[in-house]
Amino acid sequence: MLSQIVRPMVRTQIRLLANSQATRSTLVNTIAQWLGFLGVHAQVTQLDATSNKIHVSLTVGKPEGCDAHDWQQILNNLDRNGSLEHTVPSEPFTTPSPQQTKLQRLLAYVIQVGHPNGVPAWEMLQPQLAELGFDEPTLLGIKSALKVPQSLDQLIAGLDADIAAIALPKAVSIALLDRQVNPSEDKALTALLDAMKQPVAP
Template sequence: MLSKIVRPMVQTQLRLLANSQATRPTLVTTVAQWLGFLGVRAQVTHLDSSAGKIHIALTVDKPEACDEHDWQQIVKNLAAADGEAHHHLTIADFSPQQQSRMQRLLAYLLQVGNPGKKPSWDEVYPQLQHLGLDETMLLGVRSALKVPQDLDALIGDLDAEVAAIALPKAVSIAMMDHKVNRSEDLALTSLLNAIKASSAAE
């Protein structure tokens, strides 16, 4: 798996960076290299540090895996959106049915993450909090963990907007143990396909 190769290399690069006498240019090159692992061509245009954090601005070219038409549409949409205020759907905007589907999806990821072992709520609760889930969502996930969840039932007629918001959180849950098993991979792929299906229909 790519993560098994990249993670040790990144750790080594960070250690070298900490001991570098040319921290700024080295970090600029390193960040571009990290994004390159994902097929993203990027250039650091601004780099600064404050409050214990590093702030970076990037110029990003079309990723290798991105279709030319999709990329041009993204650029066009961004240009059209300049100066306009848009409301982006969040979990708070979900209907009760959408919230329930989301809770059950996340519960499913937790259940299949360690087959044969019931997830410990005391262990997963703090990690779920870091995903930005409010207490209502967390309580729903906890309740959904009490019964086995079925992926086919969860993915069937799933709203693309729900899938789009669920996907990054599902990835975070799947990566809690730094590896992705077959069931987790299938769930993530199914979420991605739900998003793609909606885009193709538009």
């Protein structure tokens, strides 16, 4: 499923970047999202466009599954050669306002179907979602939407392709919080992928 999602998602996000009024912050967030799929917690510290290429500098945390001793040894080895300075924190994940409520409800749906035996307490979910880069208004919207059942068909109906492209990587990250994708989550991701394939408005 993920292999079917990644390539069209990248193509659509590239089109969105070309039409974005906030290309730099959008690209910063996108790079962090892509690395997050690999279990790597990364923050973009520098991004410049020169000579027909984009140069990116990253701050990378200990990858999931990495032995703590090995990671510390890597840090010790690198520290001998100095460290990067002047870090630029990436901006939190935000969405355009017109469809923000629908997006929050859709992400709440992914959480709901990912926990068929009952959604965990918000105190447990909130830190995990915050690590994915959601801003406080989005978190509050998801919290509110979790209180009522959501309908995938209603949420997908009329969903803009650009919003679907923004939502899909976040939905994938939410689905992978437990390291597996169940059939209901797969259905939601597929529906988002189909919505994303619509032509992007110029």
